[in-house]
Amino acid sequence: MLYNFSFYIHHHGSGHVTRATAIAKFLKTYVDCKITFLGSDLLAYQHLIPDDIDQLFLPLDVPTVDDLYHQPQNLKHLHYAPLNVAGLLARNQMIIEHFCKNPETVCVVDVSCEVLQLARLCGIPTVAVRQHGKRTDLAHALAYDSAQQIIAPYCRQMSDADEEGIYADKTLFTGGFSRYDTLKTPSSVQQKKNIAIFIGKGGSSIDQHLISRLQASLDASYTVHVIGDAPSASGSENIIIHGHLDDPTPILNLCAVIVCNAGHNTIMEMGSLRKRIICIPADRPFREQEIKAAHLQRLNLAVVIPEDQVKHTNWKNAIEQAQQLDTNRWSDVMDDKALTKIADCLIATYRKFYTTQRKKTGIHA
Template sequence: MSLLAESPVARLPVTELNIGYYAHHHGAGHVTRALAIAAAFDGPLTLFGSRLPERVALPNVQLCPLPPDVAAGVEGEAFACLHYAPLGVAGLRERMGLLVDWFRRAWPCLLVVDVSVEVALLARLCGVPTIYLRQRGSRFDAAHELAYASASRLLAPYPDCLEEPGTPAAWRAKTCYAGSLSRYAGQGPDRGREPGTITVIAGHGGTAFSRARLVAAARACPAWHWTVLGPVLEDAIEAPANLTFLGSVADPAPWLTRAELVVGSAGDSLVAELADLRCRFLCLPDARPFDEQLSTGRLLAAQDLAITCESWPADEDWPGLLARARELDPERWAAVSDGEGARRAAACIRQVAHEVLA
């Protein structure tokens, strides 16, 4: 795969560089990661997205909500070099227009893209440099190649020991490996683990964690107490006494640090939080484009960071899986998280902005 040659940039006398950050709306992890980086960033940052919180506590962050890029009855047409290019969607025109308006007002500026091939290419076609967030999985298609090639730098929210096998050397050389990025950086567990307790995290981006499956798992392991956080579709199945559903919570840290084991999917945000909090992890990857979570789960298992099941376990398999997860050494997470990931990412953004604009 070839990379586009770096082209010269018109260099201006810069007194302040404006940084934008586009956070994708699928799941909660992109915005969570953006805010972790923003907290370590030493200047103003404009956060774009269509799933932003109403407000944030960070004084350097300005929120710019974008309208949804979908419309009823409109299919998302794709091409070799574009993942999503529907026709006639008003929200798509509006969101792209808002981004272009900001490019004009904020110049000289740089856009961090987490993630969207189309947004990255829009910025580049407007002469705005980008830093593109990398994700795991089989992202060797023409669209990703173009986004990576057009970016001034690539940023990986994981260490190089969890790099995707087969990644081209040119992409590796262009990548800043920040390590894990989470809101719990440097915290670690602040209390002893309670033996026989499990915290289950059901994600917001679509999940296989149904009430029926969790009820069956809890019944298969009556000696364990299970607490489920996150959205799980309600039904009439009665939960056993050792299973509690708490729904979505703003901060799962108290449950993550107290539990002996955590069961969850392989989303980047959750994996980063478990790394920072040094949790023993039973990983059940959810289906995602480009096999992103499946790849993550395999890499974690290969590094003895998690016990990974590529499909939902049979009821009779749960006791053995929990016993294996109990034997994991949580200090192995130190290779993934040293508490400095957000600082490294923020430093990368500032360095690239000065290199290409100052």
């Protein structure tokens, strides 16, 4: 049979589309299926998305100068639902039209409580992708309650009961995974005095001031590699500015310690590469990065520096501390079978609704 999956992909940062692409690529090799990506920023990631995945380009849902009657609304049961925004109306229309053309689909939502509830109100089975953070508010509770399944793309050890709330029983903890799962850092390549500053695309607290402080705290024998878009960053004798790299692994593999934020995609990539990290959790809704960083610290996977302590950090000591981390601990939280678990979950969810014969009514569910 041909399975049909619709992935809604949140437009903030690259982590959501990277994760969806990894899952979709695996599904395509695992089962005969049609997959459609729905999102507002897909064009920026065409180099990542395979040609055999359909795409629905949604307008942004933020007000423009033409939205004369726009009014923000603070609601408990929805995170974002402004009034009189043409882009919001148009994108919801396009999503509903997609469901009308694909009535036998499972919608995987990564992430949006509003889209998840919209799909459910259309009678479409949904699977929610969960992120770290304290998500026990009403909007999340309603979304998770309506979802058929919740997928947490991390291991159970990186969670606790207070975070997951009453929906832990229908949550699949997959273990960690990333696009670098097949790669491991060759120990012979690592050089103790190569340090990387890895800046993701989701917004970062890592700036020129931090880079300068790190440089000043290290002697000239160290080389600092800056990967990603660093505002106003400039190179010097022992700072190399690489900018954005489609494949940063050759540089990451050179470096003994990586300084990064606690975005999920970044952390999972560091886990796949078995890297020693200094983690600076950025301010995010629901304390997402702060809570993830706390789990990493508890599991002795990272040295964590709060944002408000960056200016007061002795970076030489922090790097020496990070160099003592045991990279074998990543094996406890990463899982080579994570994508298989997700695929099996999505297939089982699809079959539950679209292959069961209801004898009394003659209707296929």
